[in-house]
Amino acid sequence: MTLEIPEAIFDFFSGSQIPLTLSDPRLPNEPLILANEAFYRMSGYSAKEALGANCRFMQGKETQKSSRNTIRGDFAANRDTKVLIRNYRKSGEAFDNFLYIFSVFDSTETPLFRIGSQFEVPALFRAKAFQDHASELLNGLKAVNDSGELARNQMIETGALVGASVKSVLMARLETLRFN
Template identity: 30%
Template structure:
């Protein structure tokens, strides 16, 4: 802007715009007045720049623009929009703006801008050309939206996911170390079968946690992911265990009890039940229910079909007294949960119930 060029006020600029649009059409004046009032009253920060004057100065800004930036109207009018930039402004985004202006294109970018007091804000800038009735470019329109809160939330989410990935890596290492200790101890004590059983349970816990860590950062997890991961090794072909459930979520602290209980049920089915022959199947279903007191609970049902013929109905108390089921029951009790077993005509039926706080 040369020394002999004086900045005009936003109101003067609006009158100029109105005059240019008036012509012989009486409605044009009213239209210009309505446009001025609308731009002045809108809560979105708005400015207009004149591409026909050197350095494309701002010729209009509304009060929302002044509140957002901290500058007065006289500080803004006559300046190029770059005066809001600072050392932290991404020059790649600035280059996109320059290219859009040169090509008269509409563009939306996010860039760091600076207020008059030096504080920063993330600006979602919408920039586009305005044409006259003759089709010629008259102004560039810019609207600014403070998206600092959204941007900071994204940054926090990225940080949380990075932490979760690190926890996942370390947790896998912990399970591997525990498994190694169990194996070495089992060999030294000539207790390999015991070590193998312990290691299988440790691995089941690891599988139940692995696919849910990303979700855990949200405070709840998709229980279906944990269920499928725990049971995958028992159905390598994918045609023996059927799953029925939706996107039910529950607290991460329920995963240990659920994972180990399903591992024991699958191990029992592989040795004695529906997974011990070539034709049996297991259906696992889950969902939220209300208990008799009206409290929300996660309920998982395990139903076997087509297993070996049962000559006599087993004693449930005897079947459930094995070490694996005892461990599962202890974990479930810590989560205030229950495990019910029932022998039906088609095979074992089990129900896991855990009260929950969040759905």
């Protein structure tokens, strides 16, 4: 039983240039019940092909299991989900999709609808972002290693000083005992 889609959702979808989908979590297999033109352009699928189907039709051989598990777990916990997932256009072309899904709840906290927002992450930006991230990580690890080496050297020096102090105290104590 599909609920009537509120006019505000229709207006939001028709006025948006962002690819958007709407599914009904109360129906078996949570099918799409609405999508906007931006979604059809991005995916290559028509309304006839997409509506009534679960969005998994965009998954393929390289779709990450971890991304699917994140979505499934967030849905089960009634949480919003944000995930980067490998999807496929109707043409078979793979693309990385930053998928954001949030639920519209009724007064009993039961999800009535799930609105999905898709953003294609171009490979050029992804590569730059990953390179920046890797460089930052490498610099951070180098700083940790450098500070670890510095700390190790300080411990050796401190140990030597403490050792020298302990040795001095013990020698003084032995001297005192020897003369008593």
